[in-house]
Amino acid sequence: MSWHEQRTQNLQAILAESGHAGLVVTDLVNIRYLTGFTGSNALLLVPAAGECAFFTDGRYLDQAREQVWIERHEITRDLVGAALGHGLGGWAAETHLITVDEWRTLGELPAAGNLIERLRLIKDEPEIEALTQACEISAAALTRLWEEPLLGVSERQIAVRIETLMRELGADDRAFDTIVASGPNSAIPHHEPTERLVEPGDFLKIDFGALVAGYRADCTRTVVIGQALDWQREIYVAVRQAQALGVQALKPGASIADIDAQVRRDLAESGWLESFTTGLGHGVGLRIHEDPFFTSTSVGRIERRMVLTMEPGIYLADRGGVRIEDTVLVDQAGPVVLTDVTTELMEIS
Known part of the structure; x- marks a missing residue:
């Protein structure tokens, strides 16, 4: 069968x-x-x-x-x-x-x-295989992109480049419209890439993913072009801590609403909750946004073989923003991050 x-x-x-x-x-x-x-x-x-x-x-x-x-x-x-x-x-x-x-x-x-x-909601073996491959391609493409010069390159050029890299690595297509946001544009959660050139001191946020056999990866990383300033480090550390907390909470039986509350409480304690204006995460599969969605009113629980995103962020208008997002498989023992790219703050040229 x-x-x-x-x-x-x-x-x-x-x-x-x-x-x-x-x-x-x-x-x-x-x-x-x-x-x-x-x-x-x-x-x-x-x-x-x-x-x-x-x-x-x-x-x-x-x-x-x-x-x-x-x-x-x-x-x-x-x-x-x-x-x-x-x-x-x-x-x-x-x-x-x-x-x-x-x-x-x-x-x-x-x-x-x-x-x-x-x-x-619950992925079977072929689905997990396709999602894993899509995430591996996405991670490899981003790793290659970080090795290329980005200073002075436009947001649109970077979007085209990472999509090209994903296809070269075996993706059928991009999973959704790639988001590349630099400088103050990084404070816009779903910014559309423009001809703005990446400048020294910019945050550079890339939200992207590969499509494989109809299944979609979803990953976001934010880096600094050059040396990070104190305010950039502060909000990056806050997002990274909240994201790690959320990922580790993705275990069978955990309440989705409780996870949402836990991450928001962490951002409140760091003083940045009011600057987190988007959803915390969602299911992913044949559609880029699927059930379940993380909200304060969610009634479901995490189950084994769910594939979910975890994506807190801090967005400071006219200054810049940070989002860190991973696609995560829920295994019996806990979360398995499929988009395996470092979440440490990277300062690149």
Whole structure:
């Protein structure tokens, strides 16, 4: 049995418990998770018991035969119409991922909830393998970048360079739009790279990751160009301490809300909590931002085989900012950092 077939059987077991006759899967990420299909147009019917049906259009006839383990394929331009022809009484839909018009077209099926997303919280072996490879490529690319001259280079040039390095090392693509922020721009959490040239004394923040087999690495490091000033060292030490505390807390059974509170308490004690204006972390996988998310109101707990980010930061407007982020696998014994790059303060030219 393939991993995709096993995932689908896991979903069918949940559907049987929920009382739904089946699930209409329309989200392409969830379809890829269950079938391996990477095309841009598809629909999947997963009954609580019995044979699944896969729908796509004629552009993907051969691709579907190659990628999708399900035997029943229907090739049509009207995916929803063909699915409705199967009779969907008692079925549910991914209402959290479709528009109101799409929901009405499906016959206003009841909400299934985040059934597939719940399965995706816990990574299986192929997922862990792809995420590990993506993180290793990302770490190697960043290590190479630090060996190159960066003074006088623009943010955009640096973004292009690290993306090129990742591809040269085997990445399929970048995992998301690379963030390169220098000087005062480093205080902007999700700054878009510009033509600003890196100057002596700048913080240089790079948030990036490689894409491998659909799975995404997420890593951020901040360095100083030249010699760090006292204020730069102070906020860097505070972020590094908070990040290390958060990473070490990623153990099976730990409360997600408690971890969020613990890290924020550490930043409060160092005097920098008010300058931490972003989220602490999130799940990562086929999407760059997945459940669970670290908030004060999160109700879940850390589980083995979750893959999460830990990314506290301090952002001082018009001066600069620091973020340190790692992608972390939760093992039975505790956290395993997959983005294995030093978090020590680096002063580079």
